[in-house]
Amino acid sequence: GLLVCINGSPYERGKAFHRDELAARRAREAGAALAYVNLVGGQDELVFDGGSLVVDAAGRLLARAEQFTETLLTVDLDLPAARTAAPAASAVATGTAVGTGTAVDAGDGTAMTVTRLVLTDQPVAAFDAAAPVVAQRLDSAAELYQALVTGTRDYVGKNGFTSVVLGLSGGIDSALVATIAVDALGADRVHTVAMPSVHSSTGSVDDAAELARRTGVTHTVAPIQPVVDAFHATLATAGGLAGLAAENLQARVRGTLLMALSNAHGHLVLTTGNKSELATGFSTLYGDSAGGFAPIKDVPKTLVWELARWRNAHADRRGETPPIPEEIIVKPPSAELAPGQLDSDRLPDYTTLDAVLDDYVERDQGRTELITAGHSPETVERVIRLVDLAEYKRRQNPPGPKVTSKAFGRDRRLPITSHWREHPSG
Incomplete structure (x- = not known):
């Protein structure tokens, strides 16, 4: 009845919304509540923002921890009674325990394997449940x-x-x-x-x-x-x-x-x-x-x-x-x-420059796509030349926090020695 997902998911702008969608989808696929536990802190270029969360089997948010703060998030859940058999066709070894695994369509063309382990078949003694904590996500x-x-x-x-x-x-x-x-x-x-x-x-x-x-x-x-x-x-x-x-x-x-x-x-x-x-x-x-x-x-x-x-x-x-x-x-x-x-x-003016850089670097658009998107051809040529040179x-810059999907060095690294030129036909 509970899927625990232990994560070191690095921060990127806007990524938290994708995590919410992913956690909800996986919970529905597994038919189980899901606890998404995320790391907090920095390591070289990577920053881990925490924001651990718990959703129920229908994907509804039950609790969320604060971002960028190490904390103990306690969540009381009503889980179904343990089953002695799971609806699966094959056995999957997991350490010294054996559970049963079944492939579940993830909805994106891939399959997620759900392995079920019975921790106990005894019900938990009755207790007063704590109110769930749902921290507001930072703007x-x-x-x-x-x-x-x-x-x-x-x-x-x-x-x-x-x-x-x-x-x-x-x-x-x-x-x-x-x-x-x-x-x-x-x-x-x-x-x-x-x-x-x-x-x-x-x-x-x-x-x-x-x-x-x-x-x-x-x-x-x-x-x-x-x-x-x-x-x-x-x-x-x-x-x-x-x-x-x-x-x-x-x-x-x-x-x-x-x-x-x-x-x-x-x-x-x-x-x-x-x-x-x-x-x-x-x-x-x-x-x-x-x-x-x-x-x-x-x-x-x-x-x-x-x-x-x-x-x-x-x-x-x-x-x-x-x-x-x-x-x-x-x-x-x-x-x-x-x-x-x-x-x-x-x-170029920084507003103009950053718009071109966002499309060229973050979205991997080429010269033709940039011009089609409405950027000035002269600015496009100028920016591409500057970036490539x-x-x-x-390569000689120090590390720094990765906060976008395409950080230089870690995510975008091109050959320095290259005499490749785009064909005139595009």
Whole structure:
């Protein structure tokens, strides 16, 4: 009368609804109540969100545990009396016990084998049943945010680190990563470093300091211009650096400083790049991509803004000061590696970019399908080229929580060396 399903089902956005449908369908197929017991915690890229549930033989929800929280969910069930024989044609060995197994149509073209074991034929003594607990499922933003917090907390703790450090630029990505780190570990274990260059705006430096003040992290300002100038002077005899090379030098100086602090104090370096940047190669190897863990590497830029707004609204509801200054959320995104630089100088608008990336990466649509779906042909060509060329960069990025169905590295890994081209006929 009871089917117990012990699971390590990793989190993905929207997956909980599919689990509910699957549990209900399997319970009806087996003709038994079903207890779906799921793991809680993080392991490398994977995050397990719990949300264990129990449904009756008709697939109706009886109880549900909270997500991302280890808990003991007690459920009292009325089960049918044990049967000495099950409606099956063959015996199936299970350890030292023998039950009977029968193939049941799963409704999707596959067969599920139901093996029945009689644990006891004695009825349970009468007792007062406890009221069932049905925890409310988190909304989409809260669920995603908690997945990132859980993944970060467990990666840091289970790998023996006691603290983290990250560059705090005054931009939205590093602001969100710092906030996630504080929620995961506590402010006393989070260290942030502002590393302004000659191109950094006063507003960005001030915004970073304000976020540090609000969250209570240990914050340091370490201007990098003297180090950058020293590099330029050293390389002058080799022709010097200009353009993109000069921009990337600033990012690499910052990466070197953070890794030095990691070596000196045992901090784990958190990188702050998002999925849109990872997809298009909009990062610097051994610069802003240098580190040990990447909390938002599977989060598109548009979702970064959504999570920042959600976290601030969550603080408002609790009567707390929002951790992320509004100035950080509303400012146009910029790497600030050159005068007047904006992300939009080199990338499509993030709303447009993320829509194409979602279809190309998550849904595996090709060029023709993307254009048929309504995306601009010029944008499609540009995005495909950027994504394909950036594969070599993605191979060198640190791990981070998988929260989508197609995370780079774990789920989407293509050959770097490939001269394949689509045939002109399509």
